Every structure is written in structure tokens, then in C-alpha cells.
Amino acid sequence: MNLSNNKILITGGASGIGLGLAERFIQENNIVIICGRRESVLNEVKTKFPSVITKVCDLSVEKERIALYEWISENHPDLNVLINNAGIQKWVSVTDADFYESMKSELTTNIEAPLHLTSLFIQLKSLTTVMNVTSGLAFSPFAKVPVYSATKAFFRSFTLSLRHLLKAKNIEVIEIIPPALNTDLGGIGLHDAHPSVSSFIESIFEQLKEGRSELTFGTSETRLNASAEDLRNHFNAMHPTM
Ligand SMILES: NC(=O)c1ccc[n+]([C@@H]2O[C@H](COP(=O)([O-])OP(=O)(O)OC[C@H]3O[C@@H](n4cnc5c(N)ncnc54)[C@H](OP(=O)(O)O)[C@@H]3O)[C@@H](O)[C@H]2O)c1
Numbered sequence: 001m002n003l004s005n006n007k008i009l010i011t012g013g014a015s016g017i018g019l020g021l022a023e024r025f026i027q028e029n030n031i032v033i034i035c036g037r038r039e040s041v042l043n044e045v046k047t048k049f050p051s052v053i054t055k056v057c058d059l060s061v062e063k064e065r066i067a068l069y070e071w072i073s074e075n076h077p078d079l080n081v082l083i084n085n086a087g088i089q090k091w092v093s094v095t096d097a098d099f100y101e102s103m104k105s106e107l108t109t110n111i112e113a114p115l116h117l118t119s120l121f122i123q124l125k126s127l128t129t130v131m132n133v134t135s136g137l138a139f140s141p142f143a144k145v146p147v148y149s150a151t152k153a154f155f156r157s158f159t160l161s162l163r164h165l166l167k168a169k170n171i172e173v174i175e176i177i178p179p180a181l182n183t184d185l186g187g188i189g190l191h192d193a194h195p196s197v198s199s200f201i202e203s204i205f206e207q208l209k210e211g212r213s214e215l216t217f218g219t220s221e222t223r224l225n226a227s228a229e230d231l232r233n234h235f236n237a238m239h240p241t242m
Pocket residue numbers: 011012013014015016017018035036037038039041057058059060061085086087088089109133134135136177178179180181182183184185186191194
């Protein structure tokens with residue numbers, strides 16, 4: 001994709017990886033629209049980057065996804081890039097009393113929402129690019145986040161098919177595959193020991209310039225290229241008592 005002169009929607013663009021992408025795309029001379037549930041956080045970003053366009057939206061609610069698409073179609077019909085970045089992560093066990101409710105929210109936010117948004121936004125005549133944010137855990141799960149890991153494996157699988165399916169419409173599909181990074185994903189403090197978003201974004205933009213369609217960083221590069229045996233060994237090393 002061209003890195004400048006796009007109009008880009010980044011779901012979950014007010015924090016973490018989404019905010020890192022938003023900042024960098026603004027620097028590269030793009031118009032950036034971000035959405036999320038927390039208006040105060042969106043407003044903080046707007047104060048720092050006045051050019052950013054914000055929209056409050058709960059993507060776990062079907063009618064809010066449709067309303068977001070209709071608002072974009074009406075006000076920003078020239079939108080050409082959709083970045084499906086919003087996601088949640090629950091540290092949960094299948095034996096927990098709230099497992100079923102927790103699982104449903106992860107499936108809705110991490111799978112149903114981006115698939116629905118994709119099916120809506122590819123109806124825009126201007127759309128040229130879909131970027132999906134998956135995870136290194138798509139290749140080898142972490143049992144403390146069992147449903148999250150499975151949603152990312154699902155989303156990666158869907159993204160591979162989507163790339164093939166959208167060739168006929170000339171829409172490029174790019175997968176961003178972060179390893180664990182220092183954001184508030186899953187709860188404040190849980191990811192503090194991991195690399196910064198800024199170093200990740202630098203690397204992602206280098207790979208975009210090279211025209212890569214699977215963007216990795218650190219351990220997610222290793223996971224992408226691992227053999228089945230490497231992945232089994234990695235899983236066993238991550239879960240020594242199981
Ligand atoms: N950090 C990592 O270690 C890591 C590794 C691999 C992949 N990822 C993926 O990267 C993406 C971004 O995560 P992050 O690490 O940057 O965490 P984050 O800072 O918690 O970002 C998640 C964003 O998604 C938004 N969001 C969540 N539920 C939403 C909903 N129902 N409707 C609208 N927006 C919603 C949040 O905004 P509101 O709360 O305001 O709605 C937030 O801005 C996720 O897909 C995550 O799975 C992260």
C-alpha cells in the first residue's frame with residue numbers, strides 16, 4: 001500500500017497498538033479516523049492530534065457496527081483503509097463460573113465484529129486495503145488466555161482466506177502479527193515486561209514499505225516460520241506444569 005494520502009479507520013485506535021498506528025499514519029500524511037467505547041480516551045487523542053477524527057462505538061453491538069459503517073459511507077465515502085485492530089483479552093479458565101459469559105464477549109469483539117465490519121466496508125467503492133491485527137498466539141496458544149488465543153488463530157485463518165477472496169476486488173489484505181507488547185491489553189500491568197509499541201511500529205512501517213503482507217516483530221517472526229515440532233516445543237516450554 002502507499003503509506004501516504006489514505007483515509008484510514010483504525011478500530012481501537014485510541015490506545016496501545018491502534019494509537020501507535022494512528023500516530024505514525026498521521027505523521028505520514030494520512031487522514032485517520034479512530035473509534036472505541038471510551039469517549040474520554042478518544043478526546044485525549046484528539047487533544048494531542050487535532051487532525052484525528054473520532055467516533056464513539058461499541059463494536060460488540062451489531063447495530064453500532066452498522067451505524068459506524070453508515071456514518072462512514074455518508075461522511076467519509078473516500079475511506080480506503082480499514083484496520084481491524086480492536087480486541088480484548090480475558091485471563092480466564094474453563095473452570096471459572098463466568099467462563100461462558102467471558103468467552104462470548106471475546107468471540108464477539110475479536111471475531112464477530114471484525115468479520116462483520118469487513119463484510120460492510122468492502123462495499124465501499126474506495127476501499128483498497130484491509131489490515132487485520134492477529135497475534136503470535138495464533139500459532140501457539142497460551143493457556144491462561146485460552147479463548148483469546150483461539151480467536152487469534154481463527155482470525156489469522158480467516159485473514160488468509162480473505163486475502164485470496166478479495167484479490168478479485170483488487171483489495172489488499174495485510175496481517176499485522178504482534179508478539180506480546182507493552183499495552184494495557186488484558187488489564188493494566190499484565191504486559192509491562194514486553195517491548196514497547198514504538199519499536200514495534202517502526203518495524204511494521206519498514207515492512208509495509210517493503211510490501212510485505214504478513215508483518216511480524218521479534219518472537220512473532222519466529223512463530224510465523226516455526227515448524228510443527230518447534231510450535232509443540234514452544235507450547236510445552238510455556239506450560240511446564242501442564
Ligand atoms: N499487546 C499485545 O501484547 C498484543 C499482542 C498481539 C496482538 N495484540 C492485539 O492488538 C490489538 C490492540 O490491542 P492492544 O494491545 O493495543 O490493547 P489495548 O490498548 O487494550 O487496545 C484495545 C483497543 O480496542 C478497543 N476496544 C476493545 N473493545 C472494543 C469494543 N467493543 N468496541 C470498540 N473498541 C473496542 C479499546 O478501546 P475501548 O476500551 O475504549 O473500547 C482499545 O482502544 C488487539 O486486537 C490485540 O489482540 C496485542
